Amino acid sequence: MNHIKRSGIPGPERHRGAVTLRREAIPRSTADQRLLDSRLRGEWKTKDAWRALRILSEFVEGFDTLADLPPAVSVFGSARSKPDSAECELAAQLGGALARAGYAVITGGGPGVMEAANRGANEAGGLSVGLGIELPFEQGINEWVDIGIDFRYFFARKTMFVKYAQAFVVLPGGFGTMDELFEALTLVQTRKVTRFPVVLMGAAYWQGLLDWMRQSMATEGKISPTDLDLICVTDDVDEAVRHIVEADAALSEAQSRTVEE
DSSP: OOEEEETTEEEEEEEETTEEEEGGGSOSSOHHHHHHOGGGGGGHHHHHHHHHHHHHHHHHHHHHHHTTOOSEEEEEOOSSOOTTSHHHHHHHHHHHHHHHTTOEEEEOSOSTHHHHHHHHHHHTTOOEEEEEEOOSSOOOOOTTOSEEEEESOHHHHHHHHHHTOSEEEEOSOOHHHHHHHHHHHHHHHTTSSOOOOEEEOOHHHHHHHHHHIIIIIITTTSSOGGGGGGEEEOSOHHHHHHHHHHHHHHHHHHHHHHHHO
C-alpha cells in the first residue's frame, strides 16, 4: 500500500485514473462489491446503467493501452510470497528468461510473485506490465512495472490477461491464483481461446491438486484424461520458456497453413 504523511500520520492512498483518494475519502467498499451485492437491488434500475458505461471505459482503457504490446506471457502467483521465497526467486528467473526470449511479462502488478516476475523482466531489459485491481486492502502497482493499469472490475482485468497473452505461467498462490488457473484451463478446454500453453511451476506445491484432478475428476469422468495434457508442469525455467516458444511456433505454422489453404 502506498502511504503519505500528514501531520506525522501515515494514510492510505488509492488511484482511480486521474483521481487520487486518500484517508477518509477512500470508499469502504469496492466497485465490484457494489456491482455484485444482491442486497443493493434498489440501485439496479438507477445506477447499473451508469456502471455499464464505467465498465465499458475500463475495456476501452485496457484495449487502447495494450494494443501495441509485443507477444506476452501472463504470470500468476501469490501476493503474499516473501521476496526470499523459492517461488519469488523462480518468478524472477522466469521473468528474465521470458524477456530474453522476446516476451513482455504481464502480472497482477502487486507484490510477492508478481513483483518478482516484473523485476526479472525489467532487469533483463524486457517490457514489464502490471494489471492492478481495486481491493479493500490496497496494494498498489509495484515499482518494476513499465505499463500499469488499475481496474475496478475483476472481469475486465481478466479479459486483458487472456487477450494479450500467448501463454500462462502459474506459480504457487491462493484463491486468486486458483481462479486464474482454472479460468485459463476452462477457456482452452472449451476452445473459447486458441489453444495455448498453461505452465505450472513449483511442482511440489501443485502435486496434491494434480493428483486430485487425475484420481477424482478424470476417474469420475468430470474431465477427459486428455484434458490434463493441457498442463505443463516443470520447475525448469528453460523448459518452461522452451515449451511456450515451441507452442507459439506451432500455432503460427498452423495458422500459415490455414491461410494458404
